[in-house]
Amino acid sequence: MKDIGFNNIAIIGVGLIGSSFALSLRKHGFEGTITGIGRNRDNLIMAKKLSIISNWTSSHESGVEDADLILLASPVDKFKGIIEKIQPNIKRGAIVTDVGSVKADIVSSLEPLMPKEVFFVGSHPIAGKETSGISAASEDLFHNTKCIITPGPNTDREALKKVRRLWEALGSETVVMSPEEHDFIFAAVSHLPHVVAYSLVNSIMEMDSNILNFGGKGLKDMTRIALSSPDLWQGICSFNRENLLKSLRYFSTSITKITDFIEASDWEGLQKEFRKGQKARKTLESS
Amino acid sequence: MKDIGFNNIAIIGVGLIGSSFALSLRKHGFEGTITGIGRNRDNLIMAKKLSIISNWTSSHESGVEDADLILLASPVDKFKGIIEKIQPNIKRGAIVTDVGSVKADIVSSLEPLMPKEVFFVGSHPIAGKETSGISAASEDLFHNTKCIITPGPNTDREALKKVRRLWEALGSETVVMSPEEHDFIFAAVSHLPHVVAYSLVNSIMEMDSNILNFGGKGLKDMTRIALSSPDLWQGICSFNRENLLKSLRYFSTSITKITDFIEASDWEGLQKEFRKGQKARKTLESS
Numbered sequence: 001m002k003d004i005g006f007n008n009i010a011i012i013g014v015g016l017i018g019s020s021f022a023l024s025l026r027k028h029g030f031e032g033t034i035t036g037i038g039r040n041r042d043n044l045i046m047a048k049k050l051s052i053i054s055n056w057t058s059s060h061e062s063g064v065e066d067a068d069l070i071l072l073a074s075p076v077d078k079f080k081g082i083i084e085k086i087q088p089n090i091k092r093g094a095i096v097t098d099v100g101s102v103k104a105d106i107v108s109s110l111e112p113l114m115p116k117e118v119f120f121v122g123s124h125p126i127a128g129k130e131t132s133g134i135s136a137a138s139e140d141l142f143h144n145t146k147c148i149i150t151p152g153p154n155t156d157r158e159a160l161k162k163v164r165r166l167w168e169a170l171g172s173e174t175v176v177m178s179p180e181e182h183d184f185i186f187a188a189v190s191h192l193p194h195v196v197a198y199s200l201v202n203s204i205m206e207m208d209s210n211i212l213n214f215g216g217k218g219l220k221d222m223t224r225i226a227l228s229s230p231d232l233w234q235g236i237c238s239f240n241r242e243n244l245l246k247s248l249r250y251f252s253t254s255i256t257k258i259t260d261f262i263e264a265s266d267w268e269g270l271q272k273e274f275r276k277g278q279k280a281r282k283t284l285e286s287s
Numbered sequence: 288m289k290d291i292g293f294n295n296i297a298i299i300g301v302g303l304i305g306s307s308f309a310l311s312l313r314k315h316g317f318e319g320t321i322t323g324i325g326r327n328r329d330n331l332i333m334a335k336k337l338s339i340i341s342n343w344t345s346s347h348e349s350g351v352e353d354a355d356l357i358l359l360a361s362p363v364d365k366f367k368g369i370i371e372k373i374q375p376n377i378k379r380g381a382i383v384t385d386v387g388s389v390k391a392d393i394v395s396s397l398e399p400l401m402p403k404e405v406f407f408v409g410s411h412p413i414a415g416k417e418t419s420g421i422s423a424a425s426e427d428l429f430h431n432t433k434c435i436i437t438p439g440p441n442t443d444r445e446a447l448k449k450v451r452r453l454w455e456a457l458g459s460e461t462v463v464m465s466p467e468e469h470d471f472i473f474a475a476v477s478h479l480p481h482v483v484a485y486s487l488v489n490s491i492m493e494m495d496s497n498i499l500n501f502g503g504k505g506l507k508d509m510t511r512i513a514l515s516s517p518d519l520w521q522g523i524c525s526f527n528r529e530n531l532l533k534s535l536r537y538f539s540t541s542i543t544k545i546t547d548f549i550e551a552s553d554w555e556g557l558q559k560e561f562r563k564g565q566k567a568r569k570t571l572e573s574s
Contacts, residue, residue: 188491189498283499
């Protein structure tokens with residue numbers, strides 16, 4: 001690993017992303033200390049036993065004291081409370097980053113909470129899974145994926161560079177955009193699809209609770225993300241409410257349009273909609 | 288292969304399903320003749336070259352003359368025209384079956400067209416792919432999948448048995464139900480999801496035509512079936528219009544319910560919906 005400029009890394013939230021981050025650091029040759037911080041002691045003990053982390057603590061305050069990089073990897077609705085708690089304990093010169101799926105609210109609420117000479121840089125690795133926890137962790141989770149970095153107007157340029165270098169060292173391609181642009185895009189390509197997946201399962205169950213199992217590979221693929229944590233996704237939805245509502249309006253309009261074609265037996269119109277969707281889907285890098 | 292009681296099998300439509308059917312027959316030891324019938328000569332020549340079929344013809348009439356089993360594997364909206372054309376040429380005692388994704392309309396329109404002592408039995412192997420054509424064919428396509436057999440009130444019981452045995456010989460688990468029940472179930476678990484996948488892609492493109500590529504694995508999985516043939520799926524939608532409209536109404540109601548929760552910032556209500564979906568999705572055999 002090229003020197004990434006950090007020696008002590010604290011990971012708050014040792015779940016799928018947090019522990020994959022730790023494994024990936026080690027894979028790429030990081031030799032410093034990785035401290036795991038969280039509330040679930042059994043989970044932290046397991047992470048230590050598996051050599052995912054160097055040491056662990058349930059105390060956020062003491063856990064971050066030596067850290068020159070703090071990674072927030074707990075659910076997004078916990079970030080603010082955590083920062084308020086650890087604020088006096090963060091070392092001068094430390095960088096705080098996160099892996100949250102929403103950014104505008106996070107950046108604008110966390111930045112003002114940073115102590116003097118501590119810098120926050122928001123990031124979002126596009127590397128989730130529908131499974132969670134350290135048992136699903138992988139040292140290659142970030143390999144060949146995008147990581148969105150979302151500087152605000154006050155973000156320190158040096159800290160931004162260091163956070164980019166960090167994710168790139170783990171195999172990610174970094175993309176820099178504003179928190180607002182991020183939230184607009186991910187409402188459409190991630191938050192909306194999650195809502196649709198839950199909703200699709202629910203409406204099939206509503207029609208007949210015994211038929212879900214007749215679905216083939218197509219239905220399984222489509223609804224896999226409905227296995228995601230309801231708690232986590234409710235949080236994401238609340239933090240990106242406006243954009244998600246906008247996405248839902250576009251989606252409802254499209255469903256209504258298609259329904260109208262079927263209602264009117266306008267098969268040519270329907271096929272045109274399908275062709276449009278197929279053509280666009282074909283542009284996605286790999287199927 | 289246990290003797291399946293057929294020696295000459297004609298496959299009308301040598302695409303993904305038709306050629307996988309042929310490959311699977313051979314894999315399971317079928318030694319009789321397999322005649323491929325279709326309009327695309329190059330495709331049939333390729334299928335012969337790859338030993339998928341024994342011989343081929345573009346003439347539906349002559350192609351079925353010796354067949355004791357005729358498999359309709361072309362798009363569903365072609366079935367009726369094909370049967371009307373080959374009707375005088377079908378051998379006495381022959382069995383006609385199909386692989387169409389809709390059944391009520393097919394069974395009720397094809398059954399009366401069968402010549403004396405020719406029996407129709409509708410079937411639907413739940414084994415599609417979003418890819419098509421012989422290049423995507425697989426001898427294992429039907430292995431460990433369900434195949435729905437849909438007898439009507441007049442279906443010959445012996446013919447039904449033979450068709451069940453046939454699919455079971457190829458590794459499928461057969462499930463017998465009425466064509467109407469089939470169409471209700473598959474509107475919900477297959478036709479609705481396809482419509483939703485096309486619609487999801489379209490609404491994202493509508494929001495911004497440059498953002499689809501930011502989608503991660505979740506979006507790719509969810510929209511993979513939007514790669515399916517628009518022609519084929521428009522046909523399926525038209526043949527199952529009533530049930531599909533019913534499914535779409537349930538789905539729209541569910542999307543509206545979720546939108547309302549988000550609109551009202553009722554995060555508890557939203558999480559309850561997500562939990563319901565996650566719980567149901569967990570019951571699906573494999574993820």
